Amino acid sequence: MSETWRRFGSYDVLILDDGVFEAPLDVLIHAEGEAARDEAVARWGKPKVSIPVNCFALKGADGITLVDAGTGPSWGEAMGHAPAAMAKAGIAPEQVERVLITHLHGDHALGLFDGDRARFPEAEIVVPEADFAFFGDEAKRAQTPQNRQGGFAVTAAVKKHYAGRIHSAPVGRVRPGITLIPLPGHTAGHGGYLIEGDAPLLLWGDALHLSDLQAADPDIGFVYDFDAAAARASRRTILERAAHEGWIVSGGHIEGFRRVVESDAGYELIPA
């Protein structure tokens, strides 16, 4: 895990290590069904799913920006370490000017809260407007399976604790040099943030949860994908685009900074 700031465009970027999320193998799905899933899992050869959880600090002329906020304390001791990583980097919560949220799942947004208050007293919260609208709609909650309802509670808490400081952002430029790219599927309004410059960096949220497995076979999905077919299409599109453009990528569940290259079957994420 990188512990040094690295320059992209007009920002210095630091990966904040929040911890590791572990889950049984049955959180994985495959577009071609269970047999294809089992085959891919057998080839992969790992006994369980072990996913790094990250968020990011950006230091620029406009102060400190975070991309996502980690899990906070409520998901157990294996996660919720982003505040310690921030403190180690010398960033106080009061210094955070804004948090760009890729989507409103707990491992990306619960870190916005410190118990029953906002962790970042001065920050504006930028959320993709399609995600904010979906998770703010009670009628949608009723149609959503229980195990995918977490985003509704997270959104209600954002509205309560950051009232008047929420920017529901359309796709496109959200800050000077930062563009929101839509990657729908994992959630309705899931997106990535592209830091523009000579060597652009795409922070793609949860386009991939398991970088090695899903890059090699982008048809592998995750049971928490809201719309598996849309998530798969977004995954394929963004892998192809990142490879073609030569973008460096990272994300909520990617280790370090990576470059996407084509491989025999699909893609490979190589250290950048």
Ligand SMILES: [Zn+2]
């Ligand atoms: Zn996630």
